[in-house]
Amino acid sequence: MHRFFDSTIRPLLDVTRLSTMVEVGAEQGLHTARLLPYAVSRRAHLHVIDPEPLFATGQFRRQYSDHATLHQQISHDVLPSLGTPDVAFLDGDHNWYTVYEELRILDRTCGAWPLTFLHDIEWPYGRRDLYYAPERLPAEHCHPHASSGIVPGQSELAPEGFNASLINATHEGGPRNGVLTAIEDFLDATERELSLFIAPGNNGLAIVVDRKRLRKRRFAQVLRRVHDARAGAELSPRHASSALAAA
Numbered sequence: 376m377h378r379f380f381d382s383t384i385r386p387l388l389d390v391t392r393l394s395t396m397v398e399v400g401a402e403q404g405l406h407t408a409r410l411l412p413y414a415v416s417r418r419a420h421l422h423v424i425d426p427e428p429l430f431a432t433g434q435f436r437r438q439y440s441d442h443a444t445l446h447q448q449i450s451h452d453v454l455p456s457l458g459t460p461d462v463a464f465l466d467g468d469h470n471w472y473t474v475y476e477e478l479r480i481l482d483r484t485c486g487a488w489p490l491t492f493l494h495d496i497e498w499p500y501g502r503r504d505l506y507y508a509p510e511r512l513p514a515e516h517c518h519p520h521a522s523s524g525i526v527p528g529q530s531e532l533a534p535e536g537f538n539a540s541l542i543n544a545t546h547e548g549g550p551r552n553g554v555l556t557a558i559e560d561f562l563d564a565t566e567r568e569l570s571l572f573i574a575p576g577n578n579g580l581a582i583v584v585d586r587k588r589l590r591k592r593r594f595a596q597v598l599r600r601v602h603d604a605r606a607g608a609e610l611s612p613r614h615a616s617s618a619l620a621a622a
């Protein structure tokens with residue numbers, strides 16, 4: 376996610392009214408470190424959710440107590456209590472169940488739909504689940520999985536493949552598998568009028584936007600600049616055509 380901050384995220388935040396943002400999945404805090412000064416500059420509050428952040432949490436709490444709250448819990452346990460954030464960054468556990476539920480919680484609990492960014496919608500996790508901790512998920516929502524690597528163009532895992540130390544679904548594609556599949560399934564299920572935009576590269580960034588927001592000229596201009604129509608190739612045909620139409 377952090378690689379998109381300067382090119383894509385910050386320009387969209389600059390044309391968005393915001394007082395509260397939520398970041399799911401902080402890890403070493405590379406994206407958090409960009410968001411925090413931004414939140415301070417906009418007098419906004421940032422909620423950071425990660426059960427196992429890899430940065431100095433004591434220093435974080437001391438330094439940013441006025442502008443940020445760190446929740447060392449999983450997203451599903453925190454998001455329902457946060458009301459309606461203006462912006463949501465979803466970059467936590469990259470599997471269908473987690474992402475689909477995060478989006479459904481936002482749908483259920485938010486008044487206006489937050490400007491929502493989701494990372495890792497291209498290969499390798501667009502159509503394949505990753506499980507940070509499979510024991511935290513209902514067993515029926517985990518595909519067969521193994522600590523083995525991912526090879527482009529191949530469904531089966533291989534020890535020499537990419538991210539071999541992580542717990543990956545043993546097959547790619549099919550129902551309820553991967554981050555992009557979760558977004559598409561959510562868009563099919565929600566009654567809100569939402570559109571999906573894509574900034575490609577760096578494993579891909581999805582931007583899920585309430586269509587009413589597209590009437591705001593400056594916001595729509597920035598969005599059209601960062602969206603790449605060719606990225607529609609990543610999407611299933613029904614979503615590709617609606618993304619292109621919205622752009």
Ligand SMILES: C[S@@+](CC[C@H](N)C(=O)[O-])C[C@H]1O[C@@H](n2cnc3c(N)ncnc32)[C@H](O)[C@@H]1O
Binds near residue numbers: 399406425450451466
């Ligand atoms: C891909 S990293 C985040 C990278 C970060 N956003 C960046 O741009 O540098 C994913 C993080 O999500 C956290 N995570 C895993 N499952 C989670 C969950 N259910 N809720 C919130 N965070 C979760 C992991 O602990 C890990 O630190």
